[in-house]
Amino acid sequence: xxxxxxxxxxxxxxxxxxxxxxxxxxxxxxxxxxxxxxxxxxxxxxxxxxxxxxxxxxxxxxxxxxxxxxxxxxxxxxxxxxxxxxxxxxxxxxxxxxxxxxxxxxxxxxxxxxxxxxxxxxxxxxxxxxxxxxxxxxxxxxxxxxxxxxxxxxxxxxxxxxxxxxxxxxxxxxxxxxxxxxxxxxxxxxxxxxxxxxxxxxxxxxxxxxxxxxxxxxxxxxxxxxxxxxxxxxxxxxxxxxxxxxxxxxxxxxxxxxxxxxxxxxxxxxxxxxxxxxxxxxxxxxxxxxxxxxxxxxxxxxxxxxxxxxxxxxxxxxxxxxxxxxxxxxxxxxxxxxxxxxxxxxxxxxxxxxxxxxxxxxxxx
Numbered sequence: 358x359x360x361x362x363x364x365x366x367x368x369x370x371x372x373x374x375x376x377x378x379x380x381x382x383x384x385x386x387x388x389x390x391x392x393x394x395x396x397x398x399x400x401x402x403x404x405x406x407x408x409x410x411x412x413x414x415x416x417x418x419x420x421x422x423x424x425x426x427x428x429x430x431x432x433x434x435x436x437x438x439x440x441x442x443x444x445x446x447x448x449x450x451x452x453x454x455x456x457x458x459x460x461x462x463x464x465x466x467x468x469x470x471x472x473x474x475x476x477x478x479x480x481x482x483x484x485x486x487x488x489x490x491x492x493x494x495x496x497x498x499x500x501x502x503x504x505x506x507x508x509x510x511x512x513x514x515x516x517x518x519x520x521x522x523x524x525x526x527x528x529x530x531x532x533x534x535x536x537x538x539x540x541x542x543x544x545x546x547x548x549x550x551x552x553x554x555x556x557x558x559x560x561x562x563x564x565x566x567x568x569x570x571x572x573x574x575x576x577x578x579x580x581x582x583x584x585x586x587x588x589x590x591x592x593x594x595x596x597x598x599x600x601x602x603x604x605x606x607x608x609x610x611x612x613x614x615x616x617x618x619x620x621x622x623x624x625x626x627x628x629x630x631x632x633x634x635x636x637x638x639x640x641x642x643x644x645x646x647x648x649x650x651x652x653x654x655x656x657x658x659x660x661x662x663x664x665x666x667x668x669x670x671x672x673x674x675x676x677x678x679x680x681x682x683x684x685x686x687x688x689x690x691x692x693x694x695x696x697x698x699x700x701x702x703x704x705x706x707x708x709x710x711x712x713x714x715x716x717x718x719x720x721x722x
Contacts, residue, residue, distance in 0.1 A: 413458035525555040531573040540579035540609035543592035548620035563591030642704040651711040659719045666705035668695040679718040
């Protein structure tokens with residue numbers, strides 16, 4: 358390719374990119390203008406437009422596509438359902454999930470559809486002068502561009518690699534703390550060093566979750582993923598102040614959960630959702646501390662100090678179950694055991710495993 362041809366190609370690509378960005382910007386402006394004409398919030402019209410193009414979706418999927426929180430989406434769905442524009446129903450592939458779909462028979466949908474279709478009609482006039490091969494090329498460009506746009510959205514939502522990506526909150530005079538983690542693909546929780554001035558410190562790799570602190574409750578919520586895949590490993594690393602007692606709740610499916618809590622004052626821990634591997638290294642209890650693990654798992658490891666007693670209830674099926682110096686094969690539901698030094702009037706761990714797993718190990722180290 359000659360230098361003049363290469364320069365022309367670079368110039369054309371630059372112009373094409375600029376025009377595509379302008380089309381995207383004008384499309385957003387059109388939605389805002391249409392919402393004003395229809396007398397409805399822009400985000401409401403955006404959700405209707407998404408549902409019309411993608412079909413029925415869950416609230417989590419709508420939150421991911423719009424960038425809104427699940428709480429905001431829930432309020433919007435309630436409002437649109439009350440106006441008769443959408444309907445809730447069970448997912449035919451999973452009755453446990455609720456999906457949202459448009460009500461095509463709603464009277465208000467006619468005005469909305471005609472307003473949105475006006476832009477499509479204008480585009481049809483533009484494309485009418487092109488043959489089928491040219492339209493096919495344009496369609497391919499737009500489809501591939503949509504994929505790249507989703508990847509860029511995912512990149513913008515990732516946490517920075519530098520120390521600026523750390524999140525924390527001051528400890529102040531809080532008497533206790535609670536950590537709630539929802540949907541973390543990989544999670545590491547540990548006790549902080551003595552003298553740590555923060556309530557918690559957290560670092561994230563991959564998609565940035567929504568982090569909120571209210572009082573002593575720290576909530577880390579990952580968005581439900583819908584067409585916004587990323588090739589980066591997503592993980593969360595959370596360090597908790599050892600100066601106050603903590604309750605920990607982990608919800609949602611995960612590849613790996615590791616909790617190194619040796620110096621922490623733990624008042625309770627619950628992990629719910631499918632997980633490949635969960636490993637808990639517990640501190641010495643100062644009272645009766647409930648630990649509950651539910652949902653399917655491949656391997657569950659719970660270690661406690663040698664001087665910490667434990668009472669265990671196994672409510673799921675396990676291929677191999679190790680409890681202190683005892684090993685059992687193919688254990689059934691609702692089995693109860695306790696350590697040799699167990700006393701109901703002394704501090705101990707009350708451990709319940711309500712999930713099926715390949716290997717469950719509960720031991721004192």
